[in-house]
Amino acid sequence: xxxxxxxxxxxxxxxxxxxxxxxxxxxxxxxxxxxxxxxxxxxxxxxxxxxxxxxxxxxxxxxxxxxxxxxxxxxxxxxxxxxxxxxxxxxxxxxxxxxxxxxxxxxxxxxxxxxxxxxxxxxxxxxxxxxxxxxxxxxxxxxxxxxxxxxxxxxxxxxxxxxxxx
Amino acid sequence: xxxxxxxxxxxxxxxxxxxxxxxxxxxxxxxxxxxxxxxxxxxxxxxxxxxxxxxxxxxxxxxxxxxxxxxxxxxxxxxxxxxxxxxxxxxxxxxxxxxxxxxxxxxxxxxxxxxxxxxxxxxxxxxxxxxxxxxxxxxxxxxxxxxxxxxxxxxxxxxxxxxxxxxxxxxxxxxxxxxxxxxxxxxxxxxxxxxxxxxxxxxxxxxxxxxxxxxxxxxxxxxxxxxxxxxxxxxxxxxxxxxxxxxxxxxxxxxxxxxxxxxxxxxxxxxxxxxxxxxxxxxxxxxxxxxxxxxx
Numbered sequence: 001x002x003x004x005x006x007x008x009x010x011x012x013x014x015x016x017x018x019x020x021x022x023x024x025x026x027x028x029x030x031x032x033x034x035x036x037x038x039x040x041x042x043x044x045x046x047x048x049x050x051x052x053x054x055x056x057x058x059x060x061x062x063x064x065x066x067x068x069x070x071x072x073x074x075x076x077x078x079x080x081x082x083x084x085x086x087x088x089x090x091x092x093x094x095x096x097x098x099x100x101x102x103x104x105x106x107x108x109x110x111x112x113x114x115x116x117x118x119x120x121x122x123x124x125x126x127x128x129x130x131x132x133x134x135x136x137x138x139x140x141x142x143x144x145x146x147x148x149x150x151x152x153x154x155x156x157x158x159x160x161x162x163x164x165x166x
Numbered sequence: 167x168x169x170x171x172x173x174x175x176x177x178x179x180x181x182x183x184x185x186x187x188x189x190x191x192x193x194x195x196x197x198x199x200x201x202x203x204x205x206x207x208x209x210x211x212x213x214x215x216x217x218x219x220x221x222x223x224x225x226x227x228x229x230x231x232x233x234x235x236x237x238x239x240x241x242x243x244x245x246x247x248x249x250x251x252x253x254x255x256x257x258x259x260x261x262x263x264x265x266x267x268x269x270x271x272x273x274x275x276x277x278x279x280x281x282x283x284x285x286x287x288x289x290x291x292x293x294x295x296x297x298x299x300x301x302x303x304x305x306x307x308x309x310x311x312x313x314x315x316x317x318x319x320x321x322x323x324x325x326x327x328x329x330x331x332x333x334x335x336x337x338x339x340x341x342x343x344x345x346x347x348x349x350x351x352x353x354x355x356x357x358x359x360x361x362x363x364x365x366x367x368x369x370x371x372x373x374x375x376x377x378x379x380x381x382x383x384x385x386x387x388x389x390x391x392x393x394x395x396x397x398x399x400x401x402x403x404x405x406x407x408x409x410x411x412x413x414x415x416x417x418x419x420x421x422x423x424x425x426x427x428x429x430x431x432x433x434x435x436x437x438x439x440x441x442x443x444x445x446x447x448x449x450x451x452x453x454x455x456x457x458x459x460x461x462x
Contacts, residue, residue, distance in 0.1 A: 017175065018175075018178030018221070019173045019174070019175055021172060040171040040212065042205060043361060045274075045276060055275075055276045055279060056276060057280075060208050060209065061204060061208075062178070062201075062208070062221075062223070064178050064223065065201070065225045068226070133275060136273070136274025136275055136277060136360065137274075137276070
C-alpha cells in the first residue's frame, strides 16, 4: 500500500506492506537510521520518536497509522546547524556512553521540556519528573545519573533563554 | 525481513467514522480486528498469538471516541481515551480515583501515550489492570453492532482470559462508571519494575450508607487467575461497618479465592499472599476516600 508520512516536516511516500512498523519505515525506507531498533517489544524505548510532539515507541506503531501525523526523529532535533539544547545537554553532561538509547532519550526529553513550555510552569524541573518521563526507556551504560543531569542542563538552559527573551 | 519481529501479513483499512468501522467489520467478517492504540494487539500479532486477516485502524476516531465527561450520575469514557488522558483527568482523580491509582502504574509513560482503555478491555488479558479497575467499580460497557447498542455489565463483558462479549461485527464504544454518594475506590499493585506485568494487583470500590455501613462494594484482582471479580471478598463487606477486622476478612477471602500460577514473577503461594495484602490496602484507602467525601 502507498503510505505517506510527514517526518521532520517533510512528506515521504513509499509503497510498503501494511504490516511495516514505523521504526522500519524510518530506517529502511527513508534511511533515517538515527532512530534505533532494539527490543521490538515496546520495552526498551530506543525506537522512541515524537508523534504530534508526544513520544511513542515506533516498534509498536504501524507506518500506515503514522500517516496523517507529524513524526519527529533525532535527525530533526538539530535545526539549521544548531543543536537542540537537549543535544547540547547530553554533550555537556556526558549523557551517553555507547549511544544506543540516546536518540529515544533525547526525544523524550524534548517532549518533556515542550510540555512544560506549553504549561508555562515556573517550577524547577525535578529529578523525579525526569526519571518518571524516561522510565519506559532502558540505558545499560550510565545508570541514568548523567542522563538526568543532561536533561536538567537543557531545562535550565531553556529557562535562562526564556528569561533573556522576556 | 526474516529475522525481524513483525506481524504476519494482513490487509489494512482506515475507518473514518464509527459507522464506517462497523460497515468494514460487516464486510470483512470474522477475520477483521479493530486496531485502536495498538499496544495490546500489535505485540500479540508479532508473537503470532493473533493473526487477523484485516486490521481496521480507528486511529482517526481518537477525537470522536476520546472523551471523559460527567453525565448526571455517571462518568462516560470513550473507548479511544488513552491511558495518559485517564491518568491526567481531574474528574477521575476526584470522583473515581481508582483510575488515577492504576494509571500511574500501567506500563510506562510512553506506552500510556498510545494505549487506550477500549483496546485494553477488548484484549481482556487477565494481568491487565483496567479490567480489574472496571470490575471493581461495576462499570458498564456500550457495545455497538448492526442492530444498535448493547449495554453490558463489565462482568458480562468479560468472558474469560482474552475473551469478551464483543461479537465479530461489533465494537466497544464507551465505558460508563456509576457515581454513588459516599463512595471511594483505590488500586494497589506490586510489580518488579516499570512496564512489567503485575505480580498481583487488587482494586476495591465501595459506598457507605447513612449509618456508615458498606452499601455497595466491588473487589477485583489482576494477574492471579482467570476470575477478575472476587465475589467472596465482596460478600465479607456488604452490610458491615468497615472495621479493620472486616477488611482483613475480605482480604483473606480474596487470597483464598484467587488462583495464581507460579512463574518468574513469584510462586503461587507468594502471589496469593500479595493478593490478600493488596486487597486490604486497597479497601482501606477506598474507605478513607469514601469517608472523606462530603455529604450529598
